Amino acid sequence: MNWAIIAVGFLVPIAVGVPTRLQPLLVGFAWPIIVAIGALLYVQFHPAAANDPNAALAIPFAALFSLAGGVPGGVLGWIIKLRRASRT
Incomplete structure (x- = not known):
């Protein structure tokens, strides 16, 4: 479960930030x-x-x-956004 949270946290900035202006x-x-x-x-x-x-411990651990x-x-x-911008 922890690796899934890390993987989603890794992919969200790429999926949201690269194609948009964010x-x-x-x-x-x-x-x-x-x-x-x-959480x-x-x-x-x-x-x-x-x-x-122990449910209150889920909040900081999920965020970390x-x-x-x-x-x-x-x-x-x-880095991907900078490289895409320098190509044009």
Whole structure:
């Protein structure tokens, strides 16, 4: 599961930042914030997670694993975007 979070965090800045005007590095840093908010909402509103005292640990761990993939993905997306811009 952790590798899936890292892989998605790696691919999101490339998929969102390269074809649009958004900067991939900013998307790479914003993605963990979105993941943390999603994990927070899941823990707050899901009935099984609300009774689990360890569910609050899911929020920082999901965000950290997403950040571990989002930053390198943002750097790679930035490099791809620079190379595409220099070709034209």
